[in-house]
Amino acid sequence: MRSNNLAPNKLDTATFEVRGVKVYYGDFMALQEVNIEIPQRQIIAFIGPSGCGKSTLLRCFNRMNDLIPGAKVEGEINYKGRNIYDSKINPVKVRRQVGMVFQRPNPFPKTIYENIAFGPRTNGYKGNIDELVEESLRRAALWDEVKNKLKAKGTDLSGGQQQRLCIARAIAMKPDVILMDEPCSALDPISTKQVEELCLELKEQYTIVMVTHNMQQASRVSDLTAFFNTETDSSGKRRGKLVEFSPTEQIFDSPSTREAQEYISGRFG
Numbered sequence: 001m002r003s004n005n006l007a008p009n010k011l012d013t014a015t016f017e018v019r020g021v022k023v024y025y026g027d028f029m030a031l032q033e034v035n036i037e038i039p040q041r042q043i044i045a046f047i048g049p050s051g052c053g054k055s056t057l058l059r060c061f062n063r064m065n066d067l068i069p070g071a072k073v074e075g076e077i078n079y080k081g082r083n084i085y086d087s088k089i090n091p092v093k094v095r096r097q098v099g100m101v102f103q104r105p106n107p108f109p110k111t112i113y114e115n116i117a118f119g120p121r122t123n124g125y126k127g128n129i130d131e132l133v134e135e136s137l138r139r140a141a142l143w144d145e146v147k148n149k150l151k152a153k154g155t156d157l158s159g160g161q162q163q164r165l166c167i168a169r170a171i172a173m174k175p176d177v178i179l180m181d182e183p184c185s186a187l188d189p190i191s192t193k194q195v196e197e198l199c200l201e202l203k204e205q206y207t208i209v210m211v212t213h214n215m216q217q218a219s220r221v222s223d224l225t226a227f228f229n230t231e232t233d234s235s236g237k238r239r240g241k242l243v244e245f246s247p248t249e250q251i252f253d254s255p256s257t258r259e260a261q262e263y264i265s266g267r268f269g
Protein backbone atom coordinates (compact mmCIF):
# COMPACT_ATOMS: atom_id res chain seq x y z
CA MET A 1 0.00 0.00 0.00
CA ARG A 2 1.14 3.49 -0.74
CA SER A 3 2.54 5.51 2.12
CA ASN A 4 0.57 8.45 3.40
CA ASN A 5 3.81 10.45 3.51
CA LEU A 6 2.86 12.39 0.49
CA ALA A 7 3.32 15.70 -1.17
CA PRO A 8 0.95 14.92 -4.04
CA ASN A 9 2.77 16.98 -6.63
CA LYS A 10 4.84 20.06 -6.46
CA LEU A 11 1.89 22.34 -7.18
CA ASP A 12 2.85 25.28 -5.07
CA THR A 13 4.19 26.17 -1.69
CA ALA A 14 2.46 24.26 1.09
CA THR A 15 -0.05 26.08 3.28
CA PHE A 16 0.18 23.34 5.90
CA GLU A 17 2.79 20.67 6.50
CA VAL A 18 1.28 17.99 8.67
CA ARG A 19 4.01 15.98 10.39
CA GLY A 20 3.25 12.93 12.49
CA VAL A 21 -0.16 14.13 13.61
CA LYS A 22 -2.17 11.74 15.78
CA VAL A 23 -5.37 12.70 17.53
CA TYR A 24 -6.81 11.17 20.68
CA TYR A 25 -10.10 11.65 22.49
CA GLY A 26 -9.14 10.55 26.00
CA ASP A 27 -7.27 7.25 25.56
CA PHE A 28 -8.86 6.54 22.21
CA MET A 29 -6.66 7.20 19.19
CA ALA A 30 -9.23 8.56 16.75
CA LEU A 31 -6.75 9.28 13.98
CA GLN A 32 -3.49 7.48 13.46
CA GLU A 33 -0.36 9.20 12.19
CA VAL A 34 -0.93 11.56 9.29
CA ASN A 35 1.81 13.20 7.20
CA ILE A 36 0.66 15.39 4.34
CA GLU A 37 1.24 18.74 2.73
CA ILE A 38 -1.69 20.95 1.84
CA PRO A 39 -0.71 23.16 -1.11
CA GLN A 40 -1.87 26.73 -1.15
CA ARG A 41 -4.74 28.10 -3.25
CA GLN A 42 -6.18 24.71 -4.01
CA ILE A 43 -9.37 22.98 -2.93
CA ILE A 44 -8.67 19.83 -0.96
CA ALA A 45 -11.49 17.39 -0.31
CA PHE A 46 -11.50 14.95 2.61
CA ILE A 47 -13.64 11.91 1.85
CA GLY A 48 -14.24 8.56 3.53
CA PRO A 49 -16.77 6.64 5.60
CA SER A 50 -18.27 7.93 8.81
CA GLY A 51 -15.94 8.07 11.79
CA CYS A 52 -12.67 7.89 9.82
CA GLY A 53 -11.36 11.15 11.25
CA LYS A 54 -12.03 13.67 8.48
CA SER A 55 -13.52 16.33 10.77
CA THR A 56 -10.97 15.51 13.44
CA LEU A 57 -8.08 16.34 11.10
CA LEU A 58 -9.90 19.37 9.71
CA ARG A 59 -10.26 20.80 13.22
CA CYS A 60 -6.50 20.37 13.75
CA PHE A 61 -5.82 23.08 11.17
CA ASN A 62 -7.25 25.83 13.35
CA ARG A 63 -6.84 24.17 16.74
CA MET A 64 -10.56 23.71 17.16
CA ASN A 65 -9.88 20.36 18.83
CA ASP A 66 -8.47 22.41 21.74
CA LEU A 67 -12.07 23.27 22.55
CA ILE A 68 -13.08 19.61 22.96
CA PRO A 69 -12.46 18.31 26.50
CA GLY A 70 -10.13 15.31 26.42
CA ALA A 71 -8.96 15.87 22.84
CA LYS A 72 -5.19 15.70 22.35
CA VAL A 73 -3.16 16.36 19.22
CA GLU A 74 0.37 15.00 18.83
CA GLY A 75 2.78 15.99 16.07
CA GLU A 76 3.26 19.24 14.20
CA ILE A 77 1.32 21.32 11.76
CA ASN A 78 3.54 23.91 10.17
CA TYR A 79 1.81 26.98 8.83
CA LYS A 80 3.84 29.87 7.47
CA GLY A 81 6.94 28.21 8.82
CA ARG A 82 5.70 27.81 12.40
CA ASN A 83 4.22 24.88 14.21
CA ILE A 84 0.72 25.99 15.23
CA TYR A 85 0.93 23.52 18.14
CA ASP A 86 3.97 25.28 19.56
CA SER A 87 3.18 26.36 23.13
CA LYS A 88 3.97 29.98 22.23
CA ILE A 89 1.26 30.13 19.57
CA ASN A 90 -2.06 31.71 20.46
CA PRO A 91 -4.85 29.51 19.06
CA VAL A 92 -7.18 32.52 18.78
CA LYS A 93 -4.74 34.10 16.33
CA VAL A 94 -4.56 30.86 14.37
CA ARG A 95 -8.36 30.85 14.06
CA ARG A 96 -8.27 34.37 12.64
CA GLN A 97 -6.05 33.18 9.80
CA VAL A 98 -7.78 29.87 9.35
CA GLY A 99 -11.52 30.42 9.12
CA MET A 100 -14.16 27.74 9.43
CA VAL A 101 -17.59 27.12 7.93
CA PHE A 102 -19.73 24.44 9.52
CA GLN A 103 -22.22 21.88 8.28
CA ARG A 104 -25.26 23.81 9.49
CA PRO A 105 -25.25 27.49 8.63
CA ASN A 106 -24.85 29.27 11.97
CA PRO A 107 -25.24 33.03 11.50
CA PHE A 108 -25.26 35.11 14.66
CA PRO A 109 -28.74 36.22 15.77
CA LYS A 110 -27.90 39.70 14.50
CA THR A 111 -28.39 41.70 11.33
CA ILE A 112 -26.76 40.65 8.08
CA TYR A 113 -24.47 43.67 8.42
CA GLU A 114 -23.48 42.81 11.98
CA ASN A 115 -22.80 39.20 11.07
CA ILE A 116 -19.94 40.48 8.93
CA ALA A 117 -18.90 43.53 10.94
CA PHE A 118 -18.85 41.98 14.40
CA GLY A 119 -15.66 39.87 14.14
CA PRO A 120 -13.41 42.46 12.47
CA ARG A 121 -14.68 45.23 14.78
CA THR A 122 -14.04 43.08 17.86
CA ASN A 123 -10.55 42.44 16.54
CA GLY A 124 -9.84 46.14 16.18
CA TYR A 125 -10.25 46.45 12.40
CA LYS A 126 -9.10 49.95 11.48
CA GLY A 127 -10.42 50.18 7.93
CA ASN A 128 -13.84 51.20 6.66
CA ILE A 129 -16.31 48.62 7.99
CA ASP A 130 -19.04 49.46 5.45
CA GLU A 131 -16.59 48.72 2.66
CA LEU A 132 -15.45 45.52 4.33
CA VAL A 133 -19.07 44.34 4.69
CA GLU A 134 -19.76 45.01 1.02
CA GLU A 135 -16.52 43.45 -0.19
CA SER A 136 -17.05 40.31 1.91
CA LEU A 137 -20.65 39.89 0.77
CA ARG A 138 -19.59 40.43 -2.85
CA ARG A 139 -16.84 37.82 -2.55
CA ALA A 140 -19.38 35.40 -1.10
CA ALA A 141 -21.70 36.06 -4.07
CA LEU A 142 -24.43 37.34 -1.73
CA TRP A 143 -24.27 41.13 -2.12
CA ASP A 144 -26.89 41.48 -4.82
CA GLU A 145 -29.37 39.44 -2.81
CA VAL A 146 -28.96 41.32 0.46
CA LYS A 147 -27.70 44.82 -0.36
CA ASN A 148 -31.15 46.31 0.24
CA LYS A 149 -31.77 44.52 3.53
CA LEU A 150 -28.54 44.68 5.47
CA LYS A 151 -30.52 45.38 8.64
CA ALA A 152 -32.59 42.21 8.30
CA LYS A 153 -31.65 39.30 10.54
CA GLY A 154 -29.10 36.87 9.15
CA THR A 155 -31.20 34.02 10.47
CA ASP A 156 -34.13 35.12 8.25
CA LEU A 157 -32.21 34.29 5.07
CA SER A 158 -32.67 30.97 3.25
CA GLY A 159 -30.36 28.11 4.25
CA GLY A 160 -28.17 28.60 1.17
CA GLN A 161 -27.96 32.35 1.75
CA GLN A 162 -27.14 31.76 5.41
CA GLN A 163 -24.28 29.50 4.41
CA ARG A 164 -22.91 32.15 2.01
CA LEU A 165 -23.32 34.68 4.83
CA CYS A 166 -21.18 32.43 7.03
CA ILE A 167 -18.60 32.24 4.23
CA ALA A 168 -18.71 36.07 3.97
CA ARG A 169 -18.25 36.27 7.74
CA ALA A 170 -15.18 34.06 7.48
CA ILE A 171 -13.80 36.09 4.55
CA ALA A 172 -14.23 39.37 6.47
CA MET A 173 -11.56 38.21 8.90
CA LYS A 174 -9.16 38.13 5.95
CA PRO A 175 -8.06 34.54 6.45
CA ASP A 176 -5.59 32.60 4.31
CA VAL A 177 -7.47 29.36 4.65
CA ILE A 178 -11.14 28.42 4.86
CA LEU A 179 -12.01 25.07 6.41
CA MET A 180 -15.42 23.70 5.48
CA ASP A 181 -17.03 20.80 7.29
CA GLU A 182 -19.71 19.40 4.97
CA PRO A 183 -20.77 22.92 3.99
CA CYS A 184 -23.54 21.79 1.64
CA SER A 185 -25.03 18.87 3.50
CA ALA A 186 -27.96 20.97 4.75
CA LEU A 187 -28.50 22.74 1.40
CA ASP A 188 -30.72 22.11 -1.61
CA PRO A 189 -29.08 21.36 -5.00
CA ILE A 190 -29.27 24.97 -6.24
CA SER A 191 -27.69 26.39 -3.09
CA THR A 192 -25.12 23.59 -3.23
CA LYS A 193 -24.20 24.61 -6.77
CA GLN A 194 -23.86 28.24 -5.69
CA VAL A 195 -21.56 27.33 -2.81
CA GLU A 196 -19.48 25.09 -5.08
CA GLU A 197 -19.14 27.85 -7.68
CA LEU A 198 -18.18 30.22 -4.92
CA CYS A 199 -15.47 27.84 -3.71
CA LEU A 200 -14.02 27.69 -7.22
CA GLU A 201 -13.82 31.48 -7.25
CA LEU A 202 -12.44 31.73 -3.73
CA LYS A 203 -9.55 29.38 -4.39
CA GLU A 204 -7.92 32.14 -6.44
CA GLN A 205 -7.20 33.69 -3.07
CA TYR A 206 -7.63 31.10 -0.36
CA THR A 207 -6.72 27.53 0.41
CA ILE A 208 -9.92 25.59 1.01
CA VAL A 209 -10.06 22.28 2.86
CA MET A 210 -13.48 20.67 2.69
CA VAL A 211 -14.94 17.58 4.32
CA THR A 212 -17.63 16.13 2.11
CA HIS A 213 -19.71 12.97 1.98
CA ASN A 214 -20.69 13.82 -1.55
CA MET A 215 -18.20 12.23 -3.91
CA GLN A 216 -19.61 14.06 -6.93
CA GLN A 217 -18.96 17.27 -5.06
CA ALA A 218 -15.36 16.24 -4.33
CA SER A 219 -14.84 15.40 -7.99
CA ARG A 220 -16.52 18.63 -9.18
CA VAL A 221 -14.68 21.10 -7.02
CA SER A 222 -11.48 19.74 -5.55
CA ASP A 223 -7.97 19.67 -6.96
CA LEU A 224 -6.74 17.08 -4.49
CA THR A 225 -8.58 14.45 -2.52
CA ALA A 226 -7.59 12.74 0.70
CA PHE A 227 -9.31 9.41 1.26
CA PHE A 228 -9.62 8.28 4.88
CA ASN A 229 -10.81 4.93 6.21
CA THR A 230 -11.17 3.17 9.53
CA GLU A 231 -9.35 0.16 10.84
CA THR A 232 -9.97 -1.85 13.97
CA ASP A 233 -7.36 -1.53 16.71
CA SER A 234 -6.31 -4.33 19.10
CA SER A 235 -9.11 -3.48 21.53
CA GLY A 236 -11.73 -3.67 18.79
CA LYS A 237 -12.12 0.11 18.42
CA ARG A 238 -12.31 1.63 14.98
CA ARG A 239 -9.77 4.35 14.43
CA GLY A 240 -9.29 6.60 11.44
CA LYS A 241 -6.35 6.67 9.06
CA LEU A 242 -5.38 8.53 5.94
CA VAL A 243 -5.15 6.02 3.12
CA GLU A 244 -4.41 8.04 0.02
CA PHE A 245 -3.88 11.67 -0.93
CA SER A 246 -3.79 12.26 -4.66
CA PRO A 247 -4.91 14.65 -7.38
CA THR A 248 -8.69 14.30 -7.53
CA GLU A 249 -8.79 13.09 -11.11
CA GLN A 250 -6.35 10.34 -10.27
CA ILE A 251 -8.11 9.19 -7.12
CA PHE A 252 -11.44 8.95 -8.93
CA ASP A 253 -10.11 7.44 -12.19
CA SER A 254 -7.33 5.18 -10.99
CA PRO A 255 -6.83 5.20 -7.22
CA SER A 256 -3.52 3.78 -6.02
CA THR A 257 -5.04 1.77 -3.18
CA ARG A 258 -7.64 -0.98 -3.21
CA GLU A 259 -9.41 0.62 -0.27
CA ALA A 260 -9.95 3.86 -2.16
CA GLN A 261 -10.97 1.97 -5.27
CA GLU A 262 -13.61 -0.03 -3.35
CA TYR A 263 -14.96 3.06 -1.60
CA ILE A 264 -15.13 5.14 -4.76
CA SER A 265 -16.76 2.39 -6.76
CA GLY A 266 -19.39 2.13 -4.01
CA ARG A 267 -18.44 -1.30 -2.71
CA PHE A 268 -18.38 -0.04 0.86
CA GLY A 269 -18.76 3.08 2.92
Ligand SMILES: Nc1ncnc2c1ncn2[C@@H]1O[C@H](COP(=O)(O)OP(=O)(O)OP(=O)(O)O)[C@@H](O)[C@H]1O
Pocket residue numbers: 025030048049050051052053054055056057068211238240
Ligand atom coordinates in the same frame (compact mmCIF):
# COMPACT_ATOMS: atom_id res chain seq x y z
N1 LIG B 1 -15.78 15.08 20.68
C1 LIG B 1 -15.46 13.78 20.57
N2 LIG B 1 -15.30 13.01 21.66
C2 LIG B 1 -14.99 11.71 21.56
N3 LIG B 1 -14.82 11.06 20.39
C3 LIG B 1 -14.97 11.76 19.27
C4 LIG B 1 -15.31 13.16 19.29
N4 LIG B 1 -15.40 13.60 18.01
C5 LIG B 1 -15.13 12.52 17.23
N5 LIG B 1 -14.89 11.43 17.99
C6 LIG B 1 -14.55 10.08 17.48
O1 LIG B 1 -13.42 10.19 16.64
C7 LIG B 1 -13.56 9.38 15.50
C8 LIG B 1 -13.44 10.25 14.26
O2 LIG B 1 -14.58 11.13 14.23
P1 LIG B 1 -14.76 12.25 13.13
O3 LIG B 1 -15.97 13.02 13.48
O4 LIG B 1 -13.49 12.97 12.95
O5 LIG B 1 -15.02 11.37 11.83
P2 LIG B 1 -15.59 11.80 10.42
O6 LIG B 1 -14.82 11.02 9.42
O7 LIG B 1 -15.57 13.28 10.30
O8 LIG B 1 -17.08 11.26 10.53
P3 LIG B 1 -18.44 11.76 9.83
O9 LIG B 1 -18.23 11.55 8.38
O10 LIG B 1 -19.47 10.82 10.40
O11 LIG B 1 -18.64 13.19 10.24
C9 LIG B 1 -14.89 8.66 15.63
O12 LIG B 1 -14.66 7.39 16.19
C10 LIG B 1 -15.66 9.55 16.59
O13 LIG B 1 -16.59 8.80 17.33
